[in-house]
Amino acid sequence: MKTKGHPKWYPEAHVTCACGAQFTTGSTSPTIAVEVCSTCHPLWTGQQKFLDTAGRVEKFNQRAAMADKKKAEAAERKTRKQAEQASEAGSAAL
Ligand SMILES: [Zn+2]
DSSP states (O other): OOSSSOOOOEEEEEEEETTSOEEEEEESSSEEEESOOTTTOHHHHOOOOOOOSTTHHHHHHHHHHHHHHHHHHHHHHHHHHHHHHHHHHHHHHO
16 A cells, blocks of 8 residues: 555545434544435435426426417417418308
C-alpha cells in the first residue's frame, strides 16, 4: 500500500438526514448531510413524497395541462373540418 495519495478515512463518519435520522458510516468526509435516507425514502416508507428540485413537479403539471388544452383544440378542429366537409358534400349534391 502506498503511504501517500490515500485520503483520510473516517470509519465513523456522522451522517445526518433532512428527516432527522442520524447514523454512522465509513467515509472520507467526517460529516455528511443528506436529503433522503433509508428511513424516509418513499420506497421504504410507502408514502408518496415529492422531492421537488427547482419546481419540476410544477413544470410537469403545467406541461400536462398544456397537452390537454392542445388535445381539446385538435379535437375541435377535427369536428369543425368534418362539419365543413359535410356541408361541402351537401352543396355538391345540389
Ligand atoms: Zn431521512
